[in-house]
Amino acid sequence: MTDSLHIETPALTASQPVAPQPVEHLVMEPADSTLQAYFAGEPAMLRRFVVERKSVENWGFPLPKDSVFLAEQRSFWDSLSREITWQHESVPYRPDGIAGDPVPYRFRNDDFVTSALMLSFFLLVWVMASSWRFLREVAKDFFYHRLRPNLFTDRANTVLRGRFFLVAQACFMQGILFFDYTQKQQPEVFAQVSPYTLLGVSTLIFGVYYLTKVMFYRMVNLTFFSPERNKQWDDHLLVSILATGALLLPLTLLVVYFDLPFRETLITYVLLMAIVKMLLFYKAYRIFFSTLIGNVHLILYFCALEVVPILILWMTLLASNRFLMANA
Template sequence: MNDVCRAGFKLIEELQAQQQERLDSALVRHMQEVQLSGMEGELLPYRLNNDWTVTCLMFLCFFFLYYSINRRQKYLHQRIKTFFSNKKRSNLFDDVATESTPLFVLILTGVTCVLSGVCLFDYFLDDIPLLTEYVSPHLLLGFYILSSVLLVLYKWGTYTFTNRIFFDKERTTAWTEAYFDVIIVTGFLLFPTVLLIVFFNLSGSPSRLLILITLLLIKILLFYKCIRNFFNHFHGILHLILYFCTLEMVPDLLLWKGIVYMNKVLILKF
Protein backbone atom coordinates (compact mmCIF):
# COMPACT_ATOMS: atom_id res chain seq x y z
CA MET A 1 0.00 0.00 0.00
CA ASN A 2 2.80 2.33 0.81
CA ASP A 3 4.51 1.63 -2.50
CA VAL A 4 1.30 2.41 -4.35
CA CYS A 5 0.92 5.67 -2.49
CA ARG A 6 4.49 6.69 -3.23
CA ALA A 7 3.97 5.90 -6.96
CA GLY A 8 0.76 7.91 -6.96
CA PHE A 9 2.42 10.93 -5.33
CA LYS A 10 5.29 10.71 -7.83
CA LEU A 11 2.87 10.66 -10.74
CA ILE A 12 1.04 13.67 -9.34
CA GLU A 13 4.31 15.58 -8.99
CA GLU A 14 5.24 14.77 -12.60
CA LEU A 15 1.84 15.92 -13.81
CA GLN A 16 2.16 19.14 -11.82
CA ALA A 17 5.65 19.76 -13.27
CA GLN A 18 4.36 19.19 -16.81
CA GLN A 19 1.43 21.51 -16.18
CA GLN A 20 3.77 24.21 -14.83
CA GLU A 21 6.00 23.88 -17.91
CA ARG A 22 2.96 24.29 -20.18
CA LEU A 23 1.88 27.36 -18.24
CA ASP A 24 5.35 28.86 -18.42
CA SER A 25 5.65 28.24 -22.16
CA ALA A 26 2.17 29.71 -22.74
CA LEU A 27 3.14 32.81 -20.73
CA VAL A 28 6.32 33.25 -22.72
CA ARG A 29 4.45 32.93 -26.04
CA HIS A 30 1.88 35.43 -24.86
CA MET A 31 4.57 37.95 -23.91
CA GLN A 32 6.26 37.52 -27.30
CA GLU A 33 2.97 38.03 -29.13
CA VAL A 34 2.28 41.18 -27.14
CA GLN A 35 5.71 42.56 -27.96
CA LEU A 36 5.43 41.71 -31.64
CA SER A 37 1.93 43.09 -31.98
CA GLY A 38 3.04 46.62 -31.06
CA MET A 39 4.10 49.35 -33.47
CA GLU A 40 7.73 50.37 -33.68
CA GLY A 41 8.30 54.02 -32.95
CA GLU A 42 10.08 56.36 -35.34
CA LEU A 43 13.08 58.37 -34.27
CA LEU A 44 12.54 62.11 -34.34
CA PRO A 45 14.73 63.92 -36.87
CA TYR A 46 17.70 65.83 -35.51
CA ARG A 47 17.06 69.54 -35.01
CA LEU A 48 19.53 72.20 -34.06
CA ASN A 49 17.25 73.87 -31.50
CA ASN A 50 17.04 70.58 -29.54
CA ASP A 51 20.81 70.25 -29.21
CA TRP A 52 22.17 71.73 -25.99
CA THR A 53 25.68 71.88 -27.44
CA VAL A 54 24.55 74.17 -30.25
CA THR A 55 22.52 76.27 -27.81
CA CYS A 56 25.53 76.74 -25.52
CA LEU A 57 27.72 77.72 -28.48
CA MET A 58 25.14 80.30 -29.54
CA PHE A 59 25.04 81.79 -26.04
CA LEU A 60 28.85 82.03 -26.00
CA CYS A 61 28.85 83.74 -29.38
CA PHE A 62 26.18 86.16 -28.20
CA PHE A 63 28.16 86.94 -25.06
CA PHE A 64 31.39 87.74 -26.94
CA LEU A 65 29.64 89.80 -29.61
CA TYR A 66 27.67 91.73 -26.99
CA TYR A 67 30.83 92.34 -24.97
CA SER A 68 32.66 93.62 -28.04
CA ILE A 69 29.86 96.04 -28.90
CA ASN A 70 29.34 97.19 -25.34
CA ARG A 71 32.96 97.46 -24.15
CA ARG A 72 35.00 97.86 -27.35
CA GLN A 73 33.03 100.43 -29.29
CA LYS A 74 36.02 102.73 -29.71
CA TYR A 75 38.18 99.92 -30.97
CA LEU A 76 35.59 98.74 -33.50
CA HIS A 77 34.97 102.29 -34.69
CA GLN A 78 38.70 102.82 -35.12
CA ARG A 79 39.05 99.60 -37.11
CA ILE A 80 36.20 100.58 -39.46
CA LYS A 81 37.72 104.02 -39.99
CA THR A 82 41.15 102.52 -40.65
CA PHE A 83 39.73 99.99 -43.11
CA PHE A 84 38.36 102.71 -45.40
CA SER A 85 41.25 105.12 -44.92
CA ASN A 86 44.04 105.84 -47.42
CA LYS A 87 46.86 105.00 -45.04
CA LYS A 88 49.38 102.48 -46.28
CA ARG A 89 49.61 101.03 -42.82
CA SER A 90 46.82 101.02 -40.27
CA ASN A 91 47.59 101.86 -36.69
CA LEU A 92 45.86 99.86 -34.00
CA PHE A 93 46.73 102.44 -31.36
CA ASP A 94 45.41 105.65 -32.95
CA ASP A 95 42.62 106.07 -30.42
CA VAL A 96 42.68 102.88 -28.44
CA ALA A 97 45.71 101.50 -26.62
CA THR A 98 45.24 98.06 -25.16
CA GLU A 99 47.38 95.03 -24.53
CA SER A 100 44.52 92.57 -25.06
CA THR A 101 43.84 93.48 -28.69
CA PRO A 102 45.35 90.25 -30.15
CA LEU A 103 43.28 88.16 -27.72
CA PHE A 104 40.18 90.15 -28.60
CA VAL A 105 40.74 89.59 -32.33
CA LEU A 106 41.41 85.89 -31.71
CA ILE A 107 38.16 85.44 -29.75
CA LEU A 108 36.02 87.18 -32.38
CA THR A 109 37.74 85.17 -35.11
CA GLY A 110 36.82 82.03 -33.21
CA VAL A 111 33.20 83.25 -33.00
CA THR A 112 33.16 83.63 -36.79
CA CYS A 113 34.53 80.12 -37.24
CA VAL A 114 31.87 78.67 -34.93
CA LEU A 115 29.07 80.46 -36.78
CA SER A 116 30.50 79.35 -40.13
CA GLY A 117 30.62 75.77 -38.88
CA VAL A 118 26.96 75.94 -37.82
CA CYS A 119 26.02 77.27 -41.29
CA LEU A 120 27.88 74.40 -42.96
CA PHE A 121 26.28 71.90 -40.60
CA ASP A 122 22.78 73.20 -41.37
CA TYR A 123 23.41 73.12 -45.12
CA PHE A 124 24.68 69.54 -45.23
CA LEU A 125 22.02 68.45 -42.72
CA ASP A 126 19.37 69.48 -45.26
CA ASP A 127 21.32 68.26 -48.26
CA ILE A 128 22.36 64.86 -46.85
CA PRO A 129 19.91 63.73 -44.11
CA LEU A 130 21.78 60.42 -43.74
CA LEU A 131 24.70 62.19 -42.09
CA THR A 132 23.13 62.40 -38.63
CA GLU A 133 21.87 58.81 -38.86
CA TYR A 134 25.34 57.37 -39.34
CA VAL A 135 27.60 60.00 -37.75
CA SER A 136 27.34 61.80 -34.43
CA PRO A 137 26.00 65.36 -34.90
CA HIS A 138 28.59 66.70 -32.47
CA LEU A 139 31.39 65.07 -34.47
CA LEU A 140 30.05 66.65 -37.66
CA LEU A 141 29.70 70.07 -36.06
CA GLY A 142 33.23 69.89 -34.66
CA PHE A 143 34.53 68.84 -38.09
CA TYR A 144 32.88 71.83 -39.80
CA ILE A 145 34.12 74.29 -37.18
CA LEU A 146 37.64 72.86 -37.45
CA SER A 147 37.44 73.20 -41.26
CA SER A 148 36.58 76.89 -40.88
CA VAL A 149 39.50 77.41 -38.49
CA LEU A 150 41.92 75.67 -40.86
CA LEU A 151 40.70 77.79 -43.77
CA VAL A 152 41.32 81.01 -41.84
CA LEU A 153 44.79 79.86 -40.78
CA TYR A 154 45.66 78.70 -44.30
CA LYS A 155 44.66 82.02 -45.87
CA TRP A 156 46.50 83.95 -43.20
CA GLY A 157 49.65 81.92 -43.83
CA THR A 158 49.50 82.12 -47.63
CA TYR A 159 48.73 85.84 -47.58
CA THR A 160 51.60 86.54 -45.22
CA PHE A 161 54.06 84.43 -47.20
CA THR A 162 53.07 85.90 -50.59
CA ASN A 163 52.87 89.51 -49.42
CA ARG A 164 56.31 89.40 -47.80
CA ILE A 165 57.78 88.29 -51.12
CA PHE A 166 56.09 90.84 -53.40
CA PHE A 167 55.23 93.78 -51.14
CA ASP A 168 56.78 95.79 -48.34
CA LYS A 169 56.25 95.18 -44.65
CA GLU A 170 53.80 98.05 -44.13
CA ARG A 171 51.41 96.86 -46.82
CA THR A 172 51.68 93.29 -45.57
CA THR A 173 50.79 94.35 -42.03
CA ALA A 174 47.93 96.53 -43.27
CA TRP A 175 46.46 93.64 -45.26
CA THR A 176 46.72 91.21 -42.33
CA GLU A 177 44.87 93.63 -40.07
CA ALA A 178 42.23 94.28 -42.74
CA TYR A 179 41.80 90.55 -43.34
CA PHE A 180 41.02 89.85 -39.68
CA ASP A 181 38.77 92.94 -39.56
CA VAL A 182 36.69 91.42 -42.36
CA ILE A 183 36.56 88.07 -40.56
CA ILE A 184 35.23 89.82 -37.45
CA VAL A 185 32.62 91.66 -39.54
CA THR A 186 31.63 88.28 -41.00
CA GLY A 187 30.80 87.05 -37.51
CA PHE A 188 28.57 90.05 -36.81
CA LEU A 189 26.75 89.60 -40.13
CA LEU A 190 26.30 85.83 -39.78
CA PHE A 191 25.01 85.91 -36.20
CA PRO A 192 21.39 87.03 -36.97
CA THR A 193 21.13 84.46 -39.77
CA VAL A 194 22.43 81.66 -37.55
CA LEU A 195 19.94 82.65 -34.83
CA LEU A 196 17.12 82.27 -37.33
CA ILE A 197 18.51 78.92 -38.48
CA VAL A 198 18.95 77.45 -35.00
CA PHE A 199 15.98 78.76 -33.03
CA PHE A 200 13.40 79.42 -35.76
CA ASN A 201 14.26 76.48 -38.04
CA LEU A 202 15.01 78.73 -41.00
CA SER A 203 16.45 76.42 -43.61
CA GLY A 204 16.43 75.85 -47.33
CA SER A 205 16.45 78.71 -49.81
CA PRO A 206 15.93 81.66 -47.39
CA SER A 207 18.90 80.77 -45.16
CA ARG A 208 21.14 79.99 -48.14
CA LEU A 209 20.23 83.30 -49.76
CA LEU A 210 21.09 85.26 -46.61
CA ILE A 211 24.42 83.44 -46.25
CA LEU A 212 25.21 83.99 -49.94
CA ILE A 213 24.52 87.73 -49.63
CA THR A 214 26.81 87.88 -46.59
CA LEU A 215 29.62 86.06 -48.43
CA LEU A 216 29.29 88.34 -51.48
CA LEU A 217 29.48 91.42 -49.27
CA ILE A 218 32.58 90.08 -47.53
CA LYS A 219 34.31 89.28 -50.83
CA ILE A 220 33.52 92.79 -52.09
CA LEU A 221 35.10 94.30 -48.97
CA LEU A 222 38.23 92.16 -49.40
CA PHE A 223 38.40 93.02 -53.11
CA TYR A 224 38.11 96.72 -52.32
CA LYS A 225 40.84 96.59 -49.67
CA CYS A 226 43.08 94.56 -51.98
CA ILE A 227 42.81 97.27 -54.66
CA ARG A 228 43.49 100.10 -52.22
CA ASN A 229 46.38 98.37 -50.51
CA PHE A 230 48.25 96.61 -53.33
CA PHE A 231 46.94 97.44 -56.80
CA ASN A 232 45.89 101.06 -56.82
CA HIS A 233 46.79 101.54 -60.49
CA PHE A 234 44.84 100.38 -63.52
CA HIS A 235 47.72 98.38 -64.98
CA GLY A 236 47.68 96.17 -61.92
CA ILE A 237 44.20 94.78 -62.58
CA LEU A 238 45.52 91.52 -64.08
CA HIS A 239 47.78 90.96 -61.09
CA LEU A 240 44.82 91.74 -58.83
CA ILE A 241 42.62 89.07 -60.44
CA LEU A 242 45.40 86.50 -60.24
CA TYR A 243 46.22 87.41 -56.65
CA PHE A 244 42.63 87.49 -55.40
CA CYS A 245 41.42 84.36 -57.18
CA THR A 246 44.46 82.29 -56.24
CA LEU A 247 44.62 83.20 -52.57
CA GLU A 248 40.97 83.93 -51.79
CA MET A 249 38.61 82.03 -54.09
CA VAL A 250 40.50 78.81 -54.83
CA PRO A 251 40.92 77.81 -51.14
CA ASP A 252 37.16 78.23 -50.62
CA LEU A 253 36.39 75.92 -53.53
CA LEU A 254 38.95 73.36 -52.38
CA LEU A 255 37.52 73.42 -48.86
CA TRP A 256 34.01 72.86 -50.20
CA LYS A 257 35.10 69.90 -52.32
CA GLY A 258 37.04 68.50 -49.37
CA ILE A 259 34.04 68.71 -47.03
CA VAL A 260 31.76 67.00 -49.58
CA TYR A 261 34.30 64.20 -49.97
CA MET A 262 34.76 63.80 -46.20
CA ASN A 263 30.99 63.60 -45.69
CA LYS A 264 30.88 60.59 -48.01
CA VAL A 265 33.84 59.01 -46.22
CA LEU A 266 32.17 59.49 -42.81
CA ILE A 267 28.95 57.84 -44.02
CA LEU A 268 30.83 54.85 -45.41
CA LYS A 269 33.04 54.49 -42.33
CA PHE A 270 30.40 54.74 -39.65
Protein backbone atom coordinates in the same frame (compact mmCIF):
# COMPACT_ATOMS: atom_id res chain seq x y z
CA MET B 1 -57.68 35.63 -18.21
CA THR B 2 -59.09 37.38 -15.13
CA ASP B 3 -58.76 41.07 -14.48
CA SER B 4 -57.42 42.29 -11.16
CA LEU B 5 -59.28 45.62 -11.38
CA HIS B 6 -62.49 45.50 -9.32
CA ILE B 7 -65.07 48.32 -9.66
CA GLU B 8 -67.80 48.79 -7.07
CA THR B 9 -70.50 51.50 -6.87
CA PRO B 10 -70.23 53.42 -3.60
CA ALA B 11 -73.19 53.26 -1.23
CA LEU B 12 -75.32 56.39 -0.79
CA THR B 13 -75.45 56.07 2.96
CA ALA B 14 -73.99 58.36 5.53
CA SER B 15 -70.50 57.44 6.44
CA GLN B 16 -69.75 56.52 10.01
CA PRO B 17 -66.48 57.49 11.64
CA VAL B 18 -64.14 54.54 11.72
CA ALA B 19 -61.04 54.37 13.81
CA PRO B 20 -57.86 53.96 11.69
CA GLN B 21 -56.30 50.53 11.80
CA PRO B 22 -52.53 50.12 11.78
CA VAL B 23 -51.04 48.75 8.55
CA GLU B 24 -48.25 46.33 9.16
CA HIS B 25 -47.13 45.78 5.54
CA LEU B 26 -48.10 46.71 2.02
CA VAL B 27 -49.22 43.84 -0.15
CA MET B 28 -49.91 44.23 -3.88
CA GLU B 29 -53.04 42.47 -5.12
CA PRO B 30 -52.36 39.70 -7.64
CA ALA B 31 -52.22 41.02 -11.19
CA ASP B 32 -53.30 39.36 -14.40
CA SER B 33 -51.94 36.06 -15.55
CA THR B 34 -49.15 37.58 -17.72
CA LEU B 35 -47.61 39.51 -14.85
CA GLN B 36 -48.16 36.56 -12.52
CA ALA B 37 -46.22 34.36 -14.92
CA TYR B 38 -43.48 36.98 -15.22
CA PHE B 39 -43.06 37.46 -11.48
CA ALA B 40 -43.83 33.79 -10.66
CA GLY B 41 -46.82 34.73 -8.52
CA GLU B 42 -44.93 36.99 -6.13
CA PRO B 43 -45.96 40.59 -5.44
CA ALA B 44 -44.23 42.97 -7.83
CA MET B 45 -42.92 45.31 -5.14
CA LEU B 46 -41.33 42.47 -3.19
CA ARG B 47 -39.66 40.78 -6.17
CA ARG B 48 -35.88 40.34 -5.96
CA PHE B 49 -34.18 40.08 -9.34
CA VAL B 50 -31.23 37.75 -9.69
CA VAL B 51 -28.97 38.13 -12.70
CA GLU B 52 -28.14 34.84 -14.40
CA ARG B 53 -25.02 34.36 -16.49
CA LYS B 54 -26.06 32.65 -19.69
CA SER B 55 -23.85 30.92 -22.20
CA VAL B 56 -23.66 31.77 -25.87
CA GLU B 57 -25.80 28.74 -26.85
CA ASN B 58 -28.58 29.74 -24.46
CA TRP B 59 -28.45 33.48 -25.03
CA GLY B 60 -31.81 35.18 -24.66
CA PHE B 61 -34.14 37.18 -22.45
CA PRO B 62 -36.42 35.95 -19.66
CA LEU B 63 -39.76 36.13 -21.41
CA PRO B 64 -43.21 34.83 -20.39
CA LYS B 65 -43.97 31.36 -21.66
CA ASP B 66 -47.66 31.99 -22.44
CA SER B 67 -47.04 34.90 -24.82
CA VAL B 68 -46.92 33.73 -28.43
CA PHE B 69 -45.33 36.90 -29.76
CA LEU B 70 -42.62 37.00 -27.13
CA ALA B 71 -41.96 33.30 -27.62
CA GLU B 72 -41.33 33.93 -31.31
CA GLN B 73 -38.91 36.70 -30.38
CA ARG B 74 -37.13 34.28 -28.06
CA SER B 75 -36.65 31.74 -30.82
CA PHE B 76 -35.47 34.48 -33.21
CA TRP B 77 -32.80 35.70 -30.80
CA ASP B 78 -31.72 32.13 -30.02
CA SER B 79 -31.24 31.35 -33.71
CA LEU B 80 -29.41 34.64 -34.27
CA SER B 81 -27.03 33.97 -31.40
CA ARG B 82 -26.08 30.59 -32.88
CA GLU B 83 -25.17 32.21 -36.21
CA ILE B 84 -22.80 34.74 -34.63
CA THR B 85 -19.16 33.82 -35.15
CA TRP B 86 -17.04 34.79 -32.20
CA GLN B 87 -13.40 35.55 -32.97
CA HIS B 88 -10.52 35.95 -30.57
CA GLU B 89 -7.56 38.02 -31.73
CA SER B 90 -4.45 37.96 -29.60
CA VAL B 91 -1.89 40.77 -29.63
CA PRO B 92 1.66 39.72 -28.72
CA TYR B 93 3.11 41.43 -25.69
CA ARG B 94 6.16 43.54 -26.37
CA PRO B 95 7.95 44.64 -23.20
CA ASP B 96 9.94 47.31 -25.12
CA GLY B 97 6.92 48.83 -26.86
CA ILE B 98 6.25 49.28 -30.54
CA ALA B 99 8.85 51.07 -32.64
CA GLY B 100 7.63 54.38 -34.04
CA ASP B 101 9.04 57.17 -36.16
CA PRO B 102 12.18 58.64 -34.56
CA VAL B 103 12.09 62.31 -33.64
CA PRO B 104 14.51 64.21 -35.91
CA TYR B 105 17.51 65.83 -34.27
CA ARG B 106 17.18 69.57 -33.76
CA PHE B 107 19.84 71.98 -32.52
CA ARG B 108 17.27 73.95 -30.54
CA ASN B 109 16.75 70.92 -28.27
CA ASP B 110 20.49 70.49 -27.66
CA ASP B 111 21.76 72.16 -24.50
CA PHE B 112 25.37 72.08 -25.70
CA VAL B 113 24.65 73.96 -28.93
CA THR B 114 22.39 76.45 -27.13
CA SER B 115 25.11 77.16 -24.55
CA ALA B 116 27.73 77.57 -27.29
CA LEU B 117 25.54 80.03 -29.18
CA MET B 118 24.90 82.08 -26.05
CA LEU B 119 28.62 82.09 -25.25
CA SER B 120 29.41 83.19 -28.81
CA PHE B 121 26.97 86.06 -28.56
CA PHE B 122 28.32 87.38 -25.26
CA LEU B 123 31.97 87.03 -26.31
CA LEU B 124 31.23 88.80 -29.60
CA VAL B 125 29.69 91.68 -27.67
CA TRP B 126 32.72 91.76 -25.35
CA VAL B 127 35.17 91.86 -28.28
CA MET B 128 33.29 94.68 -29.98
CA ALA B 129 33.04 96.66 -26.73
CA SER B 130 36.70 96.22 -25.77
CA SER B 131 37.97 96.94 -29.30
CA TRP B 132 35.55 99.75 -30.06
CA ARG B 133 38.25 102.38 -30.72
CA PHE B 134 40.11 100.03 -33.03
CA LEU B 135 36.95 99.22 -34.99
CA ARG B 136 36.10 102.90 -35.23
CA GLU B 137 39.53 103.73 -36.67
CA VAL B 138 39.28 100.88 -39.17
CA ALA B 139 35.82 102.00 -40.28
CA LYS B 140 37.02 105.60 -40.58
CA ASP B 141 40.03 104.63 -42.69
CA PHE B 142 38.27 101.99 -44.76
CA PHE B 143 37.38 104.27 -47.69
CA TYR B 144 40.22 106.69 -47.01
CA HIS B 145 43.62 105.27 -47.82
CA ARG B 146 46.28 106.34 -45.31
CA LEU B 147 49.88 105.49 -46.14
CA ARG B 148 51.15 105.94 -42.58
CA PRO B 149 49.36 105.29 -39.28
CA ASN B 150 48.04 108.16 -37.22
CA LEU B 151 50.75 109.22 -34.76
CA PHE B 152 48.22 110.72 -32.34
CA THR B 153 46.32 107.48 -31.89
CA ASP B 154 46.80 105.61 -28.63
CA ARG B 155 48.28 102.29 -29.72
CA ALA B 156 47.20 100.47 -26.56
CA ASN B 157 43.53 101.19 -27.22
CA THR B 158 43.62 100.41 -30.95
CA VAL B 159 44.30 96.68 -30.86
CA LEU B 160 41.76 94.06 -31.86
CA ARG B 161 41.32 91.77 -28.88
CA GLY B 162 40.10 88.20 -28.88
CA ARG B 163 41.49 87.32 -32.29
CA PHE B 164 41.48 83.59 -31.64
CA PHE B 165 37.88 83.76 -30.51
CA LEU B 166 36.88 85.66 -33.67
CA VAL B 167 38.21 82.88 -35.87
CA ALA B 168 36.65 80.17 -33.67
CA GLN B 169 33.28 81.93 -33.63
CA ALA B 170 33.20 82.33 -37.42
CA CYS B 171 34.14 78.65 -37.84
CA PHE B 172 31.43 77.52 -35.42
CA MET B 173 28.72 79.58 -37.17
CA GLN B 174 29.64 78.19 -40.58
CA GLY B 175 29.88 74.67 -39.14
CA ILE B 176 26.27 74.91 -37.93
CA LEU B 177 25.14 76.16 -41.35
CA PHE B 178 26.94 73.30 -43.11
CA PHE B 179 25.34 70.89 -40.64
CA ASP B 180 21.95 72.25 -41.71
CA TYR B 181 22.94 71.68 -45.34
CA THR B 182 23.88 68.07 -44.56
CA GLN B 183 20.62 67.47 -42.70
CA LYS B 184 18.48 68.87 -45.54
CA GLN B 185 20.41 67.81 -48.66
CA GLN B 186 22.26 64.67 -47.53
CA PRO B 187 19.91 62.86 -45.11
CA GLU B 188 21.69 59.53 -45.68
CA VAL B 189 24.86 60.99 -44.13
CA PHE B 190 22.92 62.55 -41.28
CA ALA B 191 21.15 59.25 -40.52
CA GLN B 192 24.41 57.30 -40.10
CA VAL B 193 26.82 59.78 -38.52
CA SER B 194 26.56 61.35 -35.07
CA PRO B 195 25.46 65.02 -35.07
CA TYR B 196 28.37 66.01 -32.84
CA THR B 197 30.81 64.32 -35.20
CA LEU B 198 29.39 66.20 -38.19
CA LEU B 199 29.47 69.52 -36.36
CA GLY B 200 32.96 68.98 -34.95
CA VAL B 201 34.50 67.88 -38.25
CA SER B 202 32.94 70.74 -40.24
CA THR B 203 34.03 73.31 -37.64
CA LEU B 204 37.56 71.91 -37.66
CA ILE B 205 37.70 72.09 -41.47
CA PHE B 206 36.64 75.74 -41.40
CA GLY B 207 39.32 76.43 -38.78
CA VAL B 208 42.01 74.83 -40.95
CA TYR B 209 40.71 76.89 -43.90
CA TYR B 210 41.08 80.22 -42.09
CA LEU B 211 44.46 79.31 -40.61
CA THR B 212 45.82 78.21 -43.98
CA LYS B 213 44.49 81.32 -45.72
CA VAL B 214 46.11 83.65 -43.17
CA MET B 215 49.43 81.81 -43.55
CA PHE B 216 49.35 82.08 -47.36
CA TYR B 217 48.45 85.76 -47.16
CA ARG B 218 51.42 86.48 -44.92
CA MET B 219 53.82 84.46 -47.07
CA VAL B 220 52.80 86.27 -50.25
CA ASN B 221 52.59 89.73 -48.67
CA LEU B 222 55.99 89.48 -46.98
CA THR B 223 57.51 88.55 -50.31
CA PHE B 224 56.04 91.33 -52.45
CA PHE B 225 54.92 94.18 -50.15
CA SER B 226 56.25 96.37 -47.35
CA PRO B 227 55.66 95.68 -43.65
CA GLU B 228 53.43 98.77 -43.29
CA ARG B 229 51.10 97.55 -46.01
CA ASN B 230 51.12 94.05 -44.55
CA LYS B 231 50.11 95.44 -41.15
CA GLN B 232 47.18 97.31 -42.66
CA TRP B 233 46.07 94.23 -44.55
CA ASP B 234 46.25 92.00 -41.45
CA ASP B 235 44.01 94.38 -39.53
CA HIS B 236 41.40 94.51 -42.28
CA LEU B 237 41.55 90.74 -42.75
CA LEU B 238 40.78 90.19 -39.05
CA VAL B 239 37.97 92.73 -39.25
CA SER B 240 36.52 90.81 -42.20
CA ILE B 241 36.54 87.63 -40.11
CA LEU B 242 34.86 89.54 -37.27
CA ALA B 243 32.23 90.81 -39.72
CA THR B 244 31.69 87.27 -41.03
CA GLY B 245 30.97 85.92 -37.55
CA ALA B 246 28.79 88.89 -36.59
CA LEU B 247 26.71 88.70 -39.78
CA LEU B 248 26.29 84.93 -39.62
CA LEU B 249 25.16 84.90 -35.98
CA PRO B 250 21.58 86.18 -36.68
CA LEU B 251 21.31 83.83 -39.66
CA THR B 252 22.40 80.90 -37.51
CA LEU B 253 19.85 81.76 -34.82
CA LEU B 254 17.10 81.86 -37.45
CA VAL B 255 18.15 78.46 -38.77
CA VAL B 256 18.44 76.83 -35.34
CA TYR B 257 15.39 78.22 -33.53
CA PHE B 258 12.98 79.21 -36.32
CA ASP B 259 13.66 76.52 -38.98
CA LEU B 260 14.51 78.96 -41.75
CA PRO B 261 14.03 77.15 -45.11
CA PHE B 262 17.17 75.96 -46.81
CA ARG B 263 16.65 78.05 -49.96
CA GLU B 264 16.40 81.31 -48.01
CA THR B 265 19.36 80.25 -45.86
CA LEU B 266 21.53 79.60 -48.90
CA ILE B 267 20.60 82.89 -50.58
CA THR B 268 21.27 84.89 -47.40
CA TYR B 269 24.60 83.17 -46.78
CA VAL B 270 25.81 83.78 -50.34
CA LEU B 271 24.80 87.45 -50.18
CA LEU B 272 26.52 88.04 -46.84
CA MET B 273 29.73 86.33 -47.92
CA ALA B 274 29.67 88.22 -51.24
CA ILE B 275 29.45 91.54 -49.38
CA VAL B 276 32.41 90.62 -47.15
CA LYS B 277 34.52 89.44 -50.10
CA MET B 278 33.72 92.54 -52.17
CA LEU B 279 34.80 94.83 -49.33
CA LEU B 280 37.95 92.79 -48.87
CA PHE B 281 38.59 92.95 -52.61
CA TYR B 282 38.24 96.74 -52.54
CA LYS B 283 40.63 97.06 -49.59
CA ALA B 284 43.22 94.85 -51.31
CA TYR B 285 43.04 97.15 -54.31
CA ARG B 286 43.52 100.28 -52.18
CA ILE B 287 46.44 98.85 -50.18
CA PHE B 288 48.41 96.83 -52.74
CA PHE B 289 47.27 97.52 -56.30
CA SER B 290 46.27 101.16 -56.61
CA THR B 291 48.13 101.61 -59.90
CA LEU B 292 46.67 101.00 -63.33
CA ILE B 293 48.71 97.90 -64.06
CA GLY B 294 47.89 96.56 -60.63
CA ASN B 295 44.39 95.50 -61.69
CA VAL B 296 45.69 92.35 -63.36
CA HIS B 297 47.81 91.56 -60.33
CA LEU B 298 44.81 92.11 -58.08
CA ILE B 299 42.69 89.61 -59.99
CA LEU B 300 45.42 87.00 -59.85
CA TYR B 301 46.10 87.76 -56.19
CA PHE B 302 42.46 87.60 -55.12
CA CYS B 303 41.61 84.53 -57.19
CA ALA B 304 44.63 82.65 -55.88
CA LEU B 305 44.07 83.51 -52.22
CA GLU B 306 40.25 83.78 -51.99
CA VAL B 307 38.37 82.03 -54.80
CA VAL B 308 40.51 78.91 -55.09
CA PRO B 309 40.58 78.27 -51.29
CA ILE B 310 36.77 78.53 -51.19
CA LEU B 311 36.44 75.86 -53.90
CA ILE B 312 38.93 73.62 -52.11
CA LEU B 313 37.03 74.17 -48.85
CA TRP B 314 33.71 73.10 -50.42
CA MET B 315 35.19 69.95 -51.96
CA THR B 316 36.85 69.09 -48.64
CA LEU B 317 33.55 69.40 -46.77
CA LEU B 318 31.77 67.10 -49.23
CA ALA B 319 34.65 64.62 -49.11
CA SER B 320 34.52 64.60 -45.31
CA ASN B 321 30.82 63.68 -45.42
CA ARG B 322 31.54 60.79 -47.77
CA PHE B 323 34.40 59.63 -45.56
CA LEU B 324 32.27 59.75 -42.40
CA MET B 325 29.43 57.84 -44.06
CA ALA B 326 31.82 55.18 -45.35
CA ASN B 327 33.35 54.67 -41.90
CA ALA B 328 30.16 54.97 -39.86
